[in-house]
Every structure is written in C-alpha cells, then in structure tokens.
Amino acid sequence: MPELRKDPVTGRWVIISTDRSKRPGDFSRERVVLKGGFCPFCPGNESTTPPEILAYRPGENARPDTAGWNLRVVPNKFPALGIEGDLDRQADGMFDKMNGVGAHEVVIETPDHGETLATMPLKRVEDILWAFRDRILDLKQDRRFKYILVFKNHGEAAGASLEHPHSQIIALPILPKQVVEELEGARRYFANKERCIFCDIIRQETEAQVRIAAENQDFVTLCPYAPRFPFETWILPRRHESAFENSPSTMYENLARMLRTILSKAVRVLDNPAYNLVVHSSPMQENTNDFYHWHLEIIPKLTKTAGFEWGTGFYINPTPPEEAAKFLREAKVTEPQPVFQ
C-alpha cells in the first residue's frame, strides 16, 4: 500500500510509493557530460561578460575583468529583471502588476571549466558560499528588494544553459509564493508550540537516524519526511539561524564540507545527476526571527518528465526518503585533497 505523507511545514500531501519503489538504477536520467565549445565564463574571456561586480583574486592582481581570479560575480547578460527604475505598483483592471525591477547576477564559481562542487578543493566551495554572503549583504541595502533567491542549476537537464560551474542570485521586489508558504507554515507551528519546526525536525531525525544522509559538527543532511522528488535532500544548520547570511563565519567551512560530501555521494549513487540547489532563507524584512530556519535544498533531476505535477501541484514520489537516505549514507566517497592554489 502506498503512503500519503504530509509535509509538516507547508502542509502539502505527497504520495510515497512504498511497494515498487524506484532504486537509483531505475531512473532513465541523463548524466551530466561536458560538451565543450566557446565558454564566456572561462579565464581570458572576461570581456564577453558584463563588468564584474565582485571577484576573489589571489596575490597582487587587482585589475578587474582580467584573468587571474578564483571567483567572479557578474550581472546576468540576459537578466530576468531590470536593475534600474521604480516598482511603480499599479492596477490593470482587476489585476495587479509592477515593473520587473530586481537584480540578476551570476556567480562564476571557478576558473576551471571542468570541475564541480563535488570535485573542487574545499576552499573553493567555501569561497562560493562567501560570495553568496557578500552579494546578499550588498543587495540587502537596496530597499526595493524583499527577497534574495540564491540557486544553482547543474546540468542541462536541470536548466543550466552554460556548463561552466556557476550559480545565480536574483533579488526580488516580492516574496515568491513558495517562500510565503514555508514562512507561514513555520510561523503557525511556532505560534502553537513556541519552537522552530526545523529545530524539531532536526531533533527527531537525528534521534531516529532513518532519514539522515550525512552529519558533521554544524550541519545535518536529511531526506525530508514528505519529499516531492526522489532523492530530494536538505542541508540544515544544527543551530537555529533564520538567515543564511547571518550565520557565524566559522560555519561556512563546515557547510562547504557538507555540501561537497553530499554532492559527491549523489554523484556516486545517481551517476552524476543534474540537480537544482536552492538556498531557503528568511526574507529581508524578517531577517532575524525564531520561527524560520535557513537551509539548502538539493533536488536531483531524475525523472525525465513530470508533466502532471506542474498542472496539479500534486506529487507522486517513487522513492521513499528512508531508502534514498540509506543509499546516500552508505555511499563511500573519497574526499578530494584539500589543496588550493
């Protein structure tokens, strides 16, 4: 008998197929493979991107938009939102609209076209997290913005249009619906229990140890109780913190370590899958609060199509999170050498 499970935060019910559950080899997914061709993000091609907003450069080279960087942040050449102008909220008959004002930036994670978050030196992964933080803190000063979305599409199947390792940052003048729902769910739980729902999840899951995929001193990685997708995975800080950018600076190294570990495990178990990585954090106006707990969500793109879910918001997940967590937990990975030039 399949099981219906309710996500405790959003209240969404999902079907978990417990009978004929899909194991990693059962998905007819596309492996991520490099195809090559001209890359605007590779060193030497700096002039093909808009001028950099931020860069980490070792040693003496401080000339912007030239080679020699470890990481660059540039405006998206084809931004979804425009940075200039007022919101100009207005009615359109019975409808509501505003100007698409916002920021859309690209974090070029490494000069090395061929490495990934799962294979790069730890310090590089940590630098990417610092770049997220630096950009969030800067964008927060713009009072037009309400939410900053930080995400990564890895592989064409997950929506990446360029293969050079990169993440994206979008500053929005509104709260995305899914953010509102998560916040409201967490707020409702707090109103009732006077505890953070994510703190409670961490406590229950680390005791039960059935949906835990990996742990370290500061972070817990688990497959959530009612996941929409097979092998959906969340990385949560053990200590309650409402916003990503407010985390104590000592945490970023352990987050980098956890992220690289879990992605290495996913590569091994799921044969180099495409995935989406999304930072879930508090909106700018409620930056410090007791009810919301920032975390990362990783969704491997395993099912080739999922048409019906779009239209209905109703999810059928063929892999129970207990099995996904077990596969990930037991996957042996060799940590790359912690060397950084």
Add this chain to the structure above:
Amino acid sequence: MPELRKDPVTGRWVIISTDRSKRPGDFSRERVVLKGGFCPFCPGNESTTPPEILAYRPGENARPDTAGWNLRVVPNKFPALGIEGDLDRQADGMFDKMNGVGAHEVVIETPDHGETLATMPLKRVEDILWAFRDRILDLKQDRRFKYILVFKNHGEAAGASLEHPHSQIIALPILPKQVVEELEGARRYFANKERCIFCDIIRQETEAQVRIAAENQDFVTLCPYAPRFPFETWILPRRHESAFENSPSTMYENLARMLRTILSKAVRVLDNPAYNLVVHSSPMQENTNDFYHWHLEIIPKLTKTAGFEWGTGFYINPTPPEEAAKFLREAKVTEPQPVFQ
C-alpha cells in the same frame, strides 16, 4: 522592462519577459511523434488491461473486455494509490501520514491509436467528457475521497508513458495543495466582493479582447493574466458552475468543440506540442458553491527544462499571454468533419 504580474486567484507573482519575448518558433521543444510497438490500449488487446469499469459500445455488442468499443475506462495497471482499505490516519512522531487509499483509472479515449483530441470526430471528444462525468459521479459515492483529479498527459515530454490517446482519473482522500490555494483565493475574493473571481475575469477579458484565444456560446478560452508557462491556456464556462460534473448536459458538446478547436490551434501554432490538460473543479464536499468556477487548464510543454522553478515556486515566463493569445486567435484551423461511425 520585464513585468511582474500577480495571479489574482492564488496571489502568485510571475515575471513576464516583455522585451525579448519568445515566439512559437523560439522554443526547442520536442514534437509529439508516434513510435509504434505493442499497445495494450488498442482493440484486440483488451485482456492486457485490468477488466473495464466502463465502456461505450455502439450497437449490440455488450460483452465487456472485447473489441468493438468506442471508449473504455480501466483501472491503472500500476496505480499510484490502492483502492482497498481504510485511511488509518496516524502520527509518525511529529509527522502525519495515512494509507494511500484512492482510485486510479485510465480513460482509453478512442480505439484509433493514431488520432488525437485535435483530430478526432467531435462526438468522440464529447464522449470523453461524458466518461469523465460518469466516473466522477460514481467515485463521488465513496465517502473516503475528497477530490477527483482528471488530467491528461499528451506526449512523452509531458509525461505520457503510453502513446495511445488516454486520460487519467485519480480519486484522492486529501485535497492537493494547489487546489486548496485556488479555493482559498477564490473564497477570499468572494468574501470581499460577493462575486466569483472567475466570473469577473471572464467579464473583464471578454470586454478587453486582448487575452482571448477563442470563444463560443458556452465557453471562453483565454491566456491568463499571470501565466506560469508560455502558451498556458484556460477554458472557462461562461455561466457560473462550481463543479465540472454539475454542468448542464447541453454544455458538453460545446466544450468538446472548444477543446478540439483550441488544441488544433495549439498544434498549428506550436507544431504538435506535448501538453498537460487538467480539469480544475470543486472538491466533493463543496460541490455547489458561489465562489469557485470549474475550468480546464492546458499547459503546452515548450521549455525543455525548468529546473529552478521546481525548487523555488518562482516562475519566469518568456511569452506574454497577450502574444500567446494573439497567435492562437489568428491560427486558422480546419475543423475535422463531424462524422462518427
């Protein structure tokens, strides 16, 4: 400047790219093509499906599970939910679950493997709608069910695993989250205005005539103001009716006509796209109400991947609905001959 638009029902903001908007030829979609092979839904292969629940047969032949039918409804051979048993709602620590009890049926729409809703005789399309109604009325008698989801995945890219024309019916013991959101939005609007929000949308859109794709005596087809997807299209009955199955029987012919017309236009404009079709209707417990207005939603699968939307619930739509509606409105289609053997 792109535009941010708010869906009046759910309150979801979407980005509409108004500058570099994508025209039909700009999408690198997959055309739906038939591949052939053994088909369990073709006449003569009735024994390869579970025994039929309902069939429409012309003339004298009344023997179930034999050839000679115009339409068959059978249980899904690999159901997402099990029909037997109690819900057995229970806690799982801080989480909630219940048995996956429900019905999962397949409507085999025609004996002809190669025809589609866009090409089949009108009477056949109408019969499919009648079959939806017959099955909904029957399933409604089971008090364990709260919602009946009627949908169609057309083409592999939209999630269809078999190419023979078919739709699916899933009876659920819970309300899917998206249904709850739509209902709540409509209820909120009604509480405020004492009018149905969809009736208001129909009134405004038919007056403005910028997002209307097609109209007939009983139905209006429009591209909604804040669509998540390019060429997303809704078919709404002009007269307020909260549930699909409660529509006056005279309406089904005009709905069939409208459905065939709009899908023919989509085939022409978008080069035979894969799509999802979903019936949006009131839950069984609130079958007759003033605030919700049943309708069909059609979502062509045009973007090969849309990874980031999954993770964020935030949508960037590259085609304004005004342009989509214009393409559909102006597409010339020759109606198939209204002949039915």
